[in-house]
Amino acid sequence: MEKLLVDKVYGESIKVKVKDIIIGGKEKVIISGPCAIESYESLLSIAKELKKIGVHILRGGAYKPRTSPYSFQGLEEEGLKIISQVGKEVDLPVITEIMDTRDVEKAGNYTDIIQIGSRNMYNYSLLKEVGKTKIPILLKRGMSATLEEWLYAAEYIMAEGNQNVILCERGIRTFETYTRNTLDLNLVAAIKEKYRLPIIVDPSHGTGLRELVPKMSISAICAGADGLEIESHINPEKAISDARQTISIPQLVKIMEDVKKFTMYF
Amino acid sequence: MEKLLVDKVYGESIKVKVKDIIIGGKEKVIISGPCAIESYESLLSIAKELKKIGVHILRGGAYKPRTSPYSFQGLEEEGLKIISQVGKEVDLPVITEIMDTRDVEKAGNYTDIIQIGSRNMYNYSLLKEVGKTKIPILLKRGMSATLEEWLYAAEYIMAEGNQNVILCERGIRTFETYTRNTLDLNLVAAIKEKYRLPIIVDPSHGTGLRELVPKMSISAICAGADGLEIESHINPEKAISDARQTISIPQLVKIMEDVKKFTMYF
Amino acid sequence: MEKLLVDKVYGESIKVKVKDIIIGGKEKVIISGPCAIESYESLLSIAKELKKIGVHILRGGAYKPRTSPYSFQGLEEEGLKIISQVGKEVDLPVITEIMDTRDVEKAGNYTDIIQIGSRNMYNYSLLKEVGKTKIPILLKRGMSATLEEWLYAAEYIMAEGNQNVILCERGIRTFETYTRNTLDLNLVAAIKEKYRLPIIVDPSHGTGLRELVPKMSISAICAGADGLEIESHINPEKAISDARQTISIPQLVKIMEDVKKFTMYF
Amino acid sequence: MEKLLVDKVYGESIKVKVKDIIIGGKEKVIISGPCAIESYESLLSIAKELKKIGVHILRGGAYKPRTSPYSFQGLEEEGLKIISQVGKEVDLPVITEIMDTRDVEKAGNYTDIIQIGSRNMYNYSLLKEVGKTKIPILLKRGMSATLEEWLYAAEYIMAEGNQNVILCERGIRTFETYTRNTLDLNLVAAIKEKYRLPIIVDPSHGTGLRELVPKMSISAICAGADGLEIESHINPEKAISDARQTISIPQLVKIMEDVKKFTMYF
Secondary structure, three states: OOOOOOEOOOOOOOOEEEOOEEEOOOOOEEEEEOOEOOOHHHHHHHHHHHHHHOOOEEEOEOOOOOOOOOOOOOOOHHHHHHHHHHHHHHOOOEEEEOOOHHHHHHHOOOOOEEEEOHHHOOOHHHHHHHHOOOOOEEEEOOOOOOHHHHHHHHHHHHHOOOOOEEEEEOOEOOOOOOOOOEOOHHHHHHHHHHEOOOEEEOHHHHHOOHHHHHHHHHHHHHHOOOEEEEEEOOOHHHOOOOHHHOEOHHHHHHHHHHHHHHHOOO | OOOOOOEOOOOOOOOEEEOOEEEOOOOOEEEEEOOEOOOHHHHHHHHHHHHHHOOOEEEOEOOOOOOOOOOOOOOOHHHHHHHHHHHHHHOOOEEEEOOOHHHHHHHOOOOOEEEEOHHHOOOHHHHHHHHOOOOOEEEEOOOOOOHHHHHHHHHHHHHOOOOOEEEEEOOEOOOOOOOOOEOOHHHHHHHHHHEOOOEEEOHHHHHOOHHHHHHHHHHHHHHOOOEEEEEEOOOHHHOOOOHHHOEOHHHHHHHHHHHHHHHOOO | OOOOOOEOOOOOOOOEEEOOEEEOOOOOEEEEEOOEOOOHHHHHHHHHHHHHHOOOEEEOEOOOOOOOOOOOOOOOHHHHHHHHHHHHHHOOOEEEEOOOHHHHHHHOOOOOEEEEOHHHOOOHHHHHHHHOOOOOEEEEOOOOOOHHHHHHHHHHHHHOOOOOEEEEEOOEOOOOOOOOOEOOHHHHHHHHHHEOOOEEEOHHHHHOOHHHHHHHHHHHHHHOOOEEEEEEOOOHHHOOOOHHHOEOHHHHHHHHHHHHHHHOOO | OOOOOOEOOOOOOOOEEEOOEEEOOOOOEEEEEOOEOOOHHHHHHHHHHHHHHOOOEEEOEOOOOOOOOOOOOOOOHHHHHHHHHHHHHHOOOEEEEOOOHHHHHHHOOOOOEEEEOHHHOOOHHHHHHHHOOOOOEEEEOOOOOOHHHHHHHHHHHHHOOOOOEEEEEOOEOOOOOOOOOEOOHHHHHHHHHHEOOOEEEOHHHHHOOHHHHHHHHHHHHHOOOOEEEEEEOOOHHHOOOOHHHOEOHHHHHHHHHHHHHHHOOO
């Protein structure tokens, strides 16, 4: 590989600032919320709970990349407005996924972090477009992306001038079908070793199984992750999508306590 | 899976008409040309050769999805103009890849078929956008897409009203590193068995090795493929990208002769 | 890689002689029979049919490597005796799988070819043991073996003095779950290009789906295969194991006719 | 799946006793030593160091399953004698790999635990043979084995009467080539959730990169592992095999200290 902006050889580790939250600093950052934004009321009620327990950033999907065109595709721009409004009311920065180059400018009015999902990691037009903004970008790993491809995807954003890139490992596609994906914590350790970007882990998609989320959350932190993105819901069984991997508020509280205990040793 | 437009249960097999070429009919369709459009002169010189030997459709990349942002990204709109102009001069329909929703409308002025590349198979915004046109779409399989995900990607296009969808198997990502990808001809046979869409095979990306292209071309036809997309070049060793998998004109002539011989038995 | 016995640089292509059958010669060799030997009577009845239609070698499993210890494990030595007896009665060479180093010597009394199954490709003790005999060995590819590992497994046998090695591609393990395995015909073409060993293809395990076996059989031959190993049964639906991928005698007849037609062009 | 001995529904979690070490109890068990036994002197010198720093079990390979038949295959029975002798001298239980059914009885005289390597996880003859002993068995996961296949492999041993089975996750084969394997900690969490067997993790093979071993060791413990198997050497750069993933004694000391700190919270 040529000399890259993502490489530690190039410069210091990058810390991404989102309002008063630092991603890549000492404190581990917790991003949580429902998979999809279902309504203003339901998002507000979960956001209040998340704020109360100390979650740092609120997540929620407005544009949902669903396998079938006949599945619920998200509330779209209406969803952007809801999460923006809810974030202000509970005083939490928000993150949401954008999938179309034409929505990037608009998104800047509504979200504090733009998420590039796994399915769009190779969408170089989109990467270049978000690279022209100064908005922090959470770049999920493609489901079969190699370390090199993932880093180059980050480089696409940085080469346009936006250094606020956060990587997110969310599991890769393998032959194993017991779990939805195989969480690849090896790369978390590798990235902290050699590269400049902060990295967080999504144990919800990384396992697909609610009962594995607590252990894999701590495991991710010990592999070096700077934070976690976890799907939570007031009533996980009733979540519109990804119910099987969504945890409840009390389960999230327990994970956050454990993260603090283990973090003492770093 | 719900009842889908791609399913044979829904209706007859689809034949896609591109000028006077039928994809999905009796005759196997050969699409060929360089990986990237390098200049008007070089594309014209290869296009003349391809026309002479009976190739049906001219391919060439104007927008190139490269792993590194520092690699040659294609001639972009200038490339679209070149391939359109060359196609007219040699009287061949042309195909080129589009990666950004904002380029779809423009592309309609220049190309006879829009190619959606492997990296954008999950780019649902782009699929919906091309679904709103009537332009034939060649939809490559994502590098780790399951049959179900691939068919649903086609369904995204068809659900918007564009039935002119051609699938293209181009190899999947596996643990095997000897070949660039693993060409999955199983799915070619499966798709011809149960689904309505024509399917062609790209043995260039499917193997990554020039010396395997002739055998895998015939093998693909026998698995049921309706045609082939093959990277060729007047001087393969000097191709700007993908040189290792690019074949020469005489090699292409030999493959086309073999395809004709074997097709007699279907 | 160091200089290897499997390499064409080392010497001429190897033809393996089994009684009066040549594997690796002009004629494509068809190996067929049931997955498991169920009884003398049932094997004899299918063997007579197979002989009649021109199958070259009779297969049948005596030792069955089953995922669960509670599944039928085969008739074991009794099965060896049955296949040996049936082979003599119908005048067909026979092939059966051996899994234990302690059974190799015994097997020499009963079978004309020893099959090393996918699960034992890395069982180097077994490879060395069969390498000390002169019995032809059919070496299936491990389910996630690279080309290099597979060739070295063959080399283990040849280094002990037994040059009668036949490779068998039977599909690899990938993320795709629609088919049981992904048949990797790329490697068939690659092996014919550079290596000395004959190679046959098993489209039954390679697809896991009976309806894909005919197309993939021809496809394999066109990729360069020297023959096919196909699971067949008088009454496929009633096969004790692998019923879903087993074909009937009339289906096999059709495949053999097609193989002959296509072979005319090589 | 049918009702299995490995399932928690069947009975309590299994603790495997090796001399006075308990695997599956409160204390995390550390297994360490060189990849291959090189000589009596070198093994003794590292064993003394390992004993001094509190390692619980000494590992060392006598029979080495190497990809090439021309690579060093281990000291074989001479190696068994060496590790047995060294174990006694330094008062540490020992573990070594057995690959051939004919070596199982002999191994009982020399080793406290028999390791079944990744390449032999599907070697059902070997599994049955070790199942007939009472020797504790460390069963490594096959390089592309699913959870179900791995558990059934354990079941093969237990069904013969030997309940002393320890699982060992050592990374799976995926498309990612940056690391030697992809360590699948998801399954560690899954196994502790639902199954009875103790499980340890091998971060040396699981990453293939020495610099990732410390973080992945702690990460494995937090995912629920009952211990670690780590390749160490007095002089890692000079190890005969697997040098790239072997750590030094001081590095091992640091890992063991961290394991103790983190274990306080379970």
